[in-house]
Amino acid sequence: MSMFSIFNVSGSAISAQSQRLNAVASNLANVDAVAGPDGQGYKARQVVFQTTPMEGEATAGVKVSSITESNAPFKRVHNPNHPSADADGYVNYSNVNAVEEMVNMISASRSYQNNIEVMNTAKTLLLKTLQMGQ
Amino acid sequence: MFANLTNDLDFQAKALVLRGERQRILASNIANADTPGYTSRDFNFKDALSQQTQTNDSELSKTGKGLSLKNSITETDSRHLAIPALDNSQLSGSSAMGYGMQTQPSVDGNSVDMDRERANFVDNSVRYESTLRFINGYSKTILSAIQGQ
Numbered sequence: 001m002s003m004f005s006i007f008n009v010s011g012s013a014i015s016a017q018s019q020r021l022n023a024v025a026s027n028l029a030n031v032d033a034v035a036g037p038d039g040q041g042y043k044a045r046q047v048v049f050q051t052t053p054m055e056g057e058a059t060a061g062v063k064v065s066s067i068t069e070s071n072a073p074f075k076r077v078h079n080p081n082h083p084s085a086d087a088d089g090y091v092n093y094s095n096v097n098a099v100e101e102m103v104n105m106i107s108a109s110r111s112y113q114n115n116i117e118v119m120n121t122a123k124t125l126l127l128k129t130l131q132m133g134q
Numbered sequence: 135m136f137a138n139l140t141n142d143l144d145f146q147a148k149a150l151v152l153r154g155e156r157q158r159i160l161a162s163n164i165a166n167a168d169t170p171g172y173t174s175r176d177f178n179f180k181d182a183l184s185q186q187t188q189t190n191d192s193e194l195s196k197t198g199k200g201l202s203l204k205n206s207i208t209e210t211d212s213r214h215l216a217i218p219a220l221d222n223s224q225l226s227g228s229s230a231m232g233y234g235m236q237t238q239p240s241v242d243g244n245s246v247d248m249d250r251e252r253a254n255f256v257d258n259s260v261r262y263e264s265t266l267r268f269i270n271g272y273s274k275t276i277l278s279a280i281q282g283q
Binding site (some may be wrong): 002003006007009010012013017020049050051054057058059060061062106107108111114115118121122125128129133134 | 150151154155156158159161162165166167168169170171172195231248252255259262263266269270273282
């Protein structure tokens with residue numbers, strides 16, 4: 001039956017959204033991380049979504065095709081007394097924008113909830129179909 | 135005579151299968167709400183259903199059986215009733231799968247409007263359930279007629 005593939009489609013969607021939430025969590029955890037001796041701080045990670053065709057016409061799931069790192073400039077704070085200060089007295093922090101990450105988190109959470117609801121509705125309808133005629 | 139009794143049931147069965155197909159397509163749209171470059175799909179239910187019933191009316195007169203859609207279920211006995219299964223290649227013209235336009239411009243080319251998809255999904259679910267009720271009610275009517283109550 002065609003409606004069973006809804007579970008695969010929505011399952012792929014919640015898996016992709018939870019990977020997105022994982023990336024957001026990593027970024028927010030590393031907002032104040034200081035760069036190591038090589039001068040490279042933590043770069044914000046973003047997931048890239050891609051449509052994957054599933055069986056059935058116009059049925060498309062979603063998957064994370066790659067995780068990219070942002071090339072935004074690091075946050076530099078002048079603090080010569082810091083143990084990790086470079087030659088000019090600047091300390092490199094990460095390039096994570098906390099506000100952007102919070103918005104990302106809200107959007108991922110809404111998408112996750114929507115797909116859960118799609119799965120629940122499909123399950124209810126299929127169960128009712130099983131009881132047809134009784 | 136049997137065809138007269140099951141005509142209404144055939145119609146509701148086709149409607150149910152089409153509703154299931156539409157449910158699947160709407161679920162794909164909701165799953166891809168954040169994917170860049172994805173365009174939402176949908177089809178005109180009224181046209182698709184009328185196309186399916188018209189196809190079968192002409193087949194009815196030819197074979198005298200009733201259901202002629204391509205089956206994904208094989209009948210192993212000649213007495214098995216044919217189960218309708220939707221073959222998407224039969225959807226053509228106005229009932230073919232269409233693309234949804236962007237309601238609000240989006241930089242990443244995604245044309246899924248979450249509100250529109252959610253509303254369509256809920257609407258389709260309720261109509262699916264109502265089709266189930268119609269089938270139940272009709273089969274109970276036939277049963278009570280057979281039992282003579």
